[in-house]
Ligand SMILES: CC(=O)N[C@H](C=O)[C@@H](O)[C@H](O)[C@H](O)CO
């Protein structure tokens with residue numbers, strides 16, 4: 418959440434002309450540090466220096482999809498968010514978070530609760546996290562727009578939007594129109610499409626959504642790809658513009674996504690496996706495929722063990738509690754809390770597979 422300096426020049430049409438739309442948009446983009454004017458070929462130009470948000474930087478590496486801390490009574494528990502952030506940065510080496518997503522059970526929270534949560538995550542992340550991406554997708558356009566506008570006000574580094582899934586778009590066109598309308602509520606915030614077909618039931622190829630989207634959504638910055646169709650993923654990477662990030666979201670097969678050129682990963686397991694997956698990524702970057710594969714196989718061993726015992730957000734949250742010691746509370750209905758013994762045996766399996774971070 419630092420700043421980087423850019424200069425821009427905008428043409429002044431008349432002597433006392435009101436600011437043009439693009440001028441206003443750029444003013445909203447960052448903090449103006451100096452203004453002036455210059456004359457060229459008899460025309461007056463307004464010259465402005467401004468600081469654009471650091472989020473203009475490409476998002477890479479690991480992003481933890483956070484759980485939502487609740488009290489034992491099931492109310493949001495803001496008190497634990499600061500400790501949670503310290504745990505991720507200090508114990509896991511994870512410096513980016515994706516809040517109010519699937520793992521955060523966003524669809525089970527009201528718009529008001531999601532705003533309070535997003536604000537607290539952004540506040541507590543200041544000076545500690547590189548980027549905070551707020552998921553703002555809802556079943557309807559109005560709530561999504563409200564959350565997008567709010568994310569811009571609270572200084573989020575980006576927003577992500579899932580496909581609405583009660584009325585499912587059956588082709589890319591209506592989905593892109595929906596995403597565009599949400600993006601208009603926060604036109605200067607980096608925008609990510611959140612692709613998770615197994616959960617939404619929206620089986621539109623992500624690469625079809627990406628095609629031409631840079632013209633529709635100038636703030637478009639990438640896709641969080643939580644699908645298993647690696648051909649579609651490859652098509653997203655090959656279409657991707659230089660400043661976009663293709664972030665993979667099926668943790669158990671991250672290595673395949675890295676081989677296809679994914680720029681980073683967003684996932685629930687990076688909450689407690691971040692330190693090991695950072696090693697996987699650095700082994701891959703060094704060309705040590707054998708070591709990268711060894712770590713990926715360990716992740717698969719743990720996840721297949723957990724999946725055989727029923728692995729959902731409730732189990733995952735309880736596992737995080739066992740491994741981190743954080744006070745995250747139960748999930749919210751309809752997600753059921755995890756029976757203590759079930760999570761304990763998955764936590765034991767974790768310790769038998771992975772060394773201490
Ligand atoms: C459905 C779901 O929650 N997917 C997550 C991200 O999108 C993943 O991070 C998984 O939790 C993870 O890959 C374990 O299966």
Ligand SMILES: CC(=O)C(=O)O
Pocket residue numbers: 482483515517518519520521643666683684685
């Ligand atoms: C896993 C993930 O990315 C999410 O919880 O939304």
